[in-house]
Amino acid sequence: MAPAPRGYMEACSSAHHWARCFRAMGIEVRLISPQYVSPFVKTNKNDRNDAQAIVEAASRPTMTFVTVKSLEQQDMQAVHRVRELLVHQRTALINQVRGLLGERGVTMAKSPEAFKRAVPQVLSSCEGEVTSICQAMVLELSQQIQALEDRIKRAETWIKSFMKCSALCKKIAVVGGVGPITATAVVAAVGEAKEFRNGRHLSAWLGLVPRQYSSGGKSQLKGISKRGDTYVRTLLIHGARTVLRYVVGKTDAQSRxxxxxxxxxGYNRAAVALANKNARVIQALLSSDTPYRPSTATL
Incomplete structure (x- = not known):
């Protein structure tokens, strides 16, 4: 039986759509990240030179490829992108209100919860430099913030529905520091993570490994590289910070x-180290049938 024809494409906005279309016709498609194709573009950039660069990059034995996303993964990713946009817009509006009131001597904390507690007090009385016009502006912006929060909750409801329907999300959600939002974001980004040879490759793809600057046999490691998916890396680190809040007094192996x-x-390096470890565990869980077995060793 003849092997299926194979094609290579540069990963772009519509690459996953076309890859699924070609796969439906029996053509095996491999996607290559643009940053790995650009070094092979000769002279001027045009369609012919781009095609030659893709073929040249694909012929490299150590080339890494992008996993073709399914429609379910793209749905998950779309919801996360919308939620991220809404959160940024909410933060911008809260900062705008804090700035306007700060110029009039009224200060409040940065968090949305603190903002909700402070706004009724600002609107309750017209004292000092907080005029009726200022109150009206604060009220209008507060209503916009409430509308954004309702939309954020709707997006999180969709994320929870993805969580209930996805076996992969449920499998990695048992890892400490990985909740529904992080689990669905990871699965949306990497799927079964089979394109990564081991856990360290996934961790490196997320930018959670040290940045290396070595020459002449002298190795020099700096801070984390911060390459790859910034959104997933941020979620993993925030999840790790949540775990660190409750390790005091515990005697299991990981807590010790x-x-x-x-x-x-220090606290920040410990959070990144735990996020790195969780990324490796997640890759092992997604790429195999092995269930998660947390360490139960104690002093």
Whole structure:
């Protein structure tokens, strides 16, 4: 039986759509990240030179490819992108109100919860420099913020529905620091993570490994590279911070490791180290049938 024809494409906005179309016709499609194609473009950029660069990049034995996303993955990713946009818009409006009131001597904390508590007090009385015009502006912006919060909750409802329907999301959600939002974002980004040879490759793709600057046999490691998917990396680190809040006094193996790491390297490095470890665990869970078995060792 003859092998299926194979084609290579540069990963772009519509690449996953066309890859699914070609696969339906029996053509195996491999996607290559644009940053790995551009070094092979000779002279001027045009369609012919781009095609030659894609073929040249695909012929490299160490080339890594982008996993073709399913429609379900793209739905998950679309919801996350919309939620991220809404959160940014809410933050911008809250900062705008805080700035307007700060110029009049009224200060409030940055969090949305603190904003909700402070706004009724501002609107209750017209004192000092907080005039009726200022109150009207604050009220209008507060209504916009409430509308954004309702839309954010609707997006989170969709995320929870994805969580209930996806076996992969449920499988990795048992890892400490990985909730519904992080689990669905990871599955939307990497699927079954089979394009990654091991957990470290996924961690490196997320930018959670040290940035290396070595020459002449001298190795020099700096801060994390921050390459790859910024959104997923941020979620993993925030999830790790949540775990670190509750490690004090615990005697299991991971908690003792984190307590020692915080004492030696500080809170932020410990959070990144746990996010790195979680990324490796997630890759192992997604690419195999092995269930998660947390360490139960104690002192």
């Amino acid at each position: 490791w984190l307590q020692d790491l915080i004492a030696r390297r």
